[in-house]
Amino acid sequence: LTTDTLRDSDNRAIPQLDSPMVRFQGVHKSYGSFTVLNDLNLEVKANEKVAIIGPSGSGKSTLLRVLMTLETIDKGLIEVDGEPLTHIPRNGRLVPAPESHIRRVRGKIGMVFQSFNLFPHMSALQNVMEAPVQVLGLGKAEARERGVQLLDMVGLGNKLDHYPSQLSGGQQQRVAIARALAMRPKVMLFDEVTSALDPELCGEVLNVIRKLGDEHNLTMLMVTHQMGFAREFADRVCFFHQGRILEQGTPEAFFGNPREERTRCFLSAVK
Ligand code: ADP
Ligand code: MG
Numbered sequence: 001l002t003t004d005t006l007r008d009s010d011n012r013a014i015p016q017l018d019s020p021m022v023r024f025q026g027v028h029k030s031y032g033s034f035t036v037l038n039d040l041n042l043e044v045k046a047n048e049k050v051a052i053i054g055p056s057g058s059g060k061s062t063l064l065r066v067l068m069t070l071e072t073i074d075k076g077l078i079e080v081d082g083e084p085l086t087h088i089p090r091n092g093r094l095v096p097a098p099e100s101h102i103r104r105v106r107g108k109i110g111m112v113f114q115s116f117n118l119f120p121h122m123s124a125l126q127n128v129m130e131a132p133v134q135v136l137g138l139g140k141a142e143a144r145e146r147g148v149q150l151l152d153m154v155g156l157g158n159k160l161d162h163y164p165s166q167l168s169g170g171q172q173q174r175v176a177i178a179r180a181l182a183m184r185p186k187v188m189l190f191d192e193v194t195s196a197l198d199p200e201l202c203g204e205v206l207n208v209i210r211k212l213g214d215e216h217n218l219t220m221l222m223v224t225h226q227m228g229f230a231r232e233f234a235d236r237v238c239f240f241h242q243g244r245i246l247e248q249g250t251p252e253a254f255f256g257n258p259r260e261e262r263t264r265c266f267l268s269a270v271k
Pocket of ligand 2: 060062
């Protein structure tokens with residue numbers, strides 16, 4: 001593991017501009033004797049869109065959850081935007097970082113879950129404004145402006161004052177996307193965000209993700225069962241199996257000519 005910061009001739013730290021936006025190095029995670037992430041390595045470039053597919057229980061959600069620091073890892077290193085997520089270099093070694101460091105680095109990441117998890121007692125706009133006000137200390141007026149703009153972007157400009165119970169699943173999920181974006185993340189994680197939706201509501205959510213990809217400089221990691229969407233949207237597809245990436249490639253190569261028997265078997269089962 002590299003812990004040394006690169007330095008110029010005046011001993012100033014050189015920002016590592018070409019370092020990936022997200023990097024997993026030898027990441028290991030177990031629950032008891034069950035290994036969920038098994039020596040996982042993954043580098044995602046800034047602005048890259050990565051689709052993560054694979055059988056249930058292969059560790060896809062755990063990958064996103066450890067990146068969001070919702071779970072800890074047992075071994076390895078996770079870096080975000082050139083910095084270790086949970087550690088800082090000290091005297092040439094990595095030591096556990098203070099909570100303030102973890103909060104700051106994690107603040108570059110937004111996540112949307114399968115279950116939308118909106119605050120039920122808050123309107124759509126209040127849901128989107130909440131974290132910018134509470135966490136970023138943004139003024140109410142500024143947070144409102146940001147919230148209105150984002151809800152407009154996801155096609156809900158006319159539903160600002162609706163409560164989650166008054167919205168369809170697809171609309172709630174779009175509020176959840178706007179809420180994550182309100183924190184201005186560099187990286188967005190999507191975990192099966194259409195799985196809880198009726199098929200006719202999936203399209204409106206996928207369209208919002210598509211639009212985000214087109215209009216914003218966002219790095220995206222997306223766990224999905226929607227092979228059609230992965231094929232069309234992702235720059236790269238990673239196939240998870242037993243806590244590691246068994247096979248990956250461009251959508252053309254991956255879907256057109258999968259190398260591994262397990263991948264072929266999975267793809268023929270989901271099609
Ligand atoms: P996927 O998203 O690919 O379906 P997950 O990352 O959710 O897989 O989980 C991988 C495995 O880890 C599953 O078999 C699951 O039962 C197990 N697992 C996940 N979370 C926990 C937990 N908190 N405690 C024990 N086992 C867990
Ligand atoms: Mg999962």
